Each structure stands twice: as C-alpha cells, then as structure tokens.
Amino acid sequence: MALSTRSRTVLTLYSARDCVHCHRIRLILAAKGVAYELVLVDPAKPPEDLIDLNPYHSVPTLIDRDLVLYETGVVAEYLDERYPHPPLMPIDPLSRARLRLAVARLEKDWLPLVEQCAGNSKNAEAARKRLRDDILAALPLFKASKFFLNPEMSLADCALAPLIWRLSSLGVSLPKEAHAIQDYGERIFRNPGFARSLTPDEKLLRD
Ligand SMILES: N[C@@H](CCC(=O)N[C@@H](CS)C(=O)NCC(=O)O)C(=O)O
Known part of the structure; x- marks a missing residue:
C-alpha cells in the first residue's frame, strides 16, 4: 500500500495491524512523506520471509534494498537520518x-x-492504573511545550502519540484537569500524516 506520492517506493515495512511500535515507525514515515510497501502480519504467526529476515521475527521490520532493520529505536533513528526532511530531532546535543x-x-x-x-x-x-498515574505525573511536561519536551514534532512524539491514541481503548481515562494531554494528542492527531500512519484496525481504536 503506497502511502505517499512524494518518493518512489523502495522501502518495505512489516507491521502488525495494531501495535504501538509499528505505529511509531508508520508515523515517522508519514511525517516524512516517504512511500513504502506495507506488509501486515500477525506477529503470533510470522510469515516465512520475515522469519528468514529477522532472527527475532518481530515487527516492525524495515527493508531498504539490501538492508534489513529491526528493533524500533534503530529503525526510527535510521529513517530520520536516511530522510532528513523534515528533521525529527533537534540539532543541539543537549x-x-x-x-x-x-x-x-x-x-x-x-x-x-x-x-x-x-x-x-x-x-x-494494575497496568491501567499505573499507566494513568504515570501519565498524570508527567502532566507538567505536556504543558511546558507544544510537542513533547520540544517546540517541534520529534521522534519522541512519534513514540508517544501512538500510546495517547490508544488510551481510551485501553480503558485508561484521564480527568478533565489533564486536558493538556488531550490537547497535545489532538495537535498530532489532526495532522494529515497521522491519519496516514493508521492501519484500518487502529483507526477504529478512537472515535
Ligand atoms: N523489541 C521490539 C519489540 C517490538 C514488539 O514487541 N513487537 C511485537 C508486535 S507488537 C512482536 O513482533 N511480537 C512478536 C515477537 O516478538 O516474536 C522492538 O523494539 O521492535
């Protein structure tokens, strides 16, 4: 499935239908307007070609010509370097x-x-309570800048937004006082790239 016309498809992404890790990579690709072939797999029954390519059989797995990459953080950093525009990391080391x-x-x-x-x-x-409590404890960070810890959208938002998108479907509801977190999510969700990053299953996770 080609998601953008900005560049010719040279990439293949193996992804699950509903997965925060895979969603993170699809969001990076969408933010950069990179076209790719999406191969949707069931991680519990990885196809033969994925088993051959990735010793962990995990998704996301990215193929760029002869290069096979897995582990979400590695794939994320690679894509930001391979497609530098728009950059998803600030310039200064700090x-x-x-x-x-x-x-x-x-x-x-x-x-x-x-x-x-x-x-x-x-x-x-217990997991729902911990997630809710942890996110609420981070409320000041959501209020401090337009995006997470940064004035521009970054790789951190690409990791975080898929989680915020899923909160209600996970049964985690936030109080009204935490609207800065919802506002943060909406800023990212209304970006056309975010809609392109979703699989049909993930679209259904939120009204
Ligand atoms: N450490 C992996 C974790 C990704 C992950 O948990 N993927 C799940 C799907 S949501 C998966 O592929 N599970 C099957 C497996 O690991 O064998 C990464 O960062 O990419």
Whole structure:
C-alpha cells in the first residue's frame, strides 16, 4: 500500500495491524512523506520471509534494498537520518540527549504497559492504573511545550502519540484537569500524516 506520492517506493515495512511500535515507525514515515510497501502480519504467526529476515521475527521490520532493520529505536533513528526532511530531532546535543532519554523511558516504563492493559485480570487493572498515574505525573511536561519536551514534532512524539491514541481503548481515562494531554494528542492527531500512519484496525481504536 503506497502511502505517499512524494518518493518512489523502495522501502518495505512489516507491521502488525495494531501495535504501538509499528505505529511509531508508520508515523515517522508519514511525517516524512516517504512511500513504502506495507506488509501486515500477525506477529503470533510470522510469515516465512520475515522469519528468514529477522532472527527475532518481530515487527516492525524495515527493508531498504539490501538492508534489513529491526528493533524500533534503530529503525526510527535510521529513517530520520536516511530522510532528513523534515528533521525529527533537534540539532543541539543537549536537546537530542534529553529527547533520547525521554524515548528510552517511554520504552522502559510506558510502552510495555500497553500489552499488559489487555483483558480484565487484576494485572491488567494494575497496568491501567499505573499507566494513568504515570501519565498524570508527567502532566507538567505536556504543558511546558507544544510537542513533547520540544517546540517541534520529534521522534519522541512519534513514540508517544501512538500510546495517547490508544488510551481510551485501553480503558485508561484521564480527568478533565489533564486536558493538556488531550490537547497535545489532538495537535498530532489532526495532522494529515497521522491519519496516514493508521492501519484500518487502529483507526477504529478512537472515535
Ligand atoms: N523489541 C521490539 C519489540 C517490538 C514488539 O514487541 N513487537 C511485537 C508486535 S507488537 C512482536 O513482533 N511480537 C512478536 C515477537 O516478538 O516474536 C522492538 O523494539 O521492535
């Protein structure tokens, strides 16, 4: 499926139908207007070609001619360097380090909770509470700048927005006082690139 006409398709992305990690990569590609072939797979039953390409059989997996990349952070940084416009990282080392640390914390603390929120078990309820509490504790950061820790959209937003998009479908509701977080999400969701980043299944996750 070609998502943009700005560049010829040379990339293939193996992606799940609903996955925060894959969504992060689709959002980066959409923000940069890069066309690619999207191969939707069931991560529980990876196809033979993905098994041959990636020792972990995981998605997202990106193919750029002879290069095969996996691990979402590696793919994200590669795409930002391979397609420098618009840049999704600031120029100065201090801001870059701050954003990288924010992404590392997201990957460690928040994104693993997404899978744990599924279902009605006590563990799922605990994961929803932890996600809600953690996000609310970060409210001042959402108020501090237009995008996350940065005046422009960055790789950190591409990691965070897929999570904010899913909150209500995960059963995590935020109080009215936290409208800065909803406002932050809306700023990204109303960008045409965001709509292009969604699979049909992900479109249904939010009204
Ligand atoms: N460490 C991986 C995690 C990505 C991940 O958890 N992907 C899931 C789909 S949402 C997956 O491929 N699971 C199947 C597997 O890992 O075998 C990354 O950063 O890319």
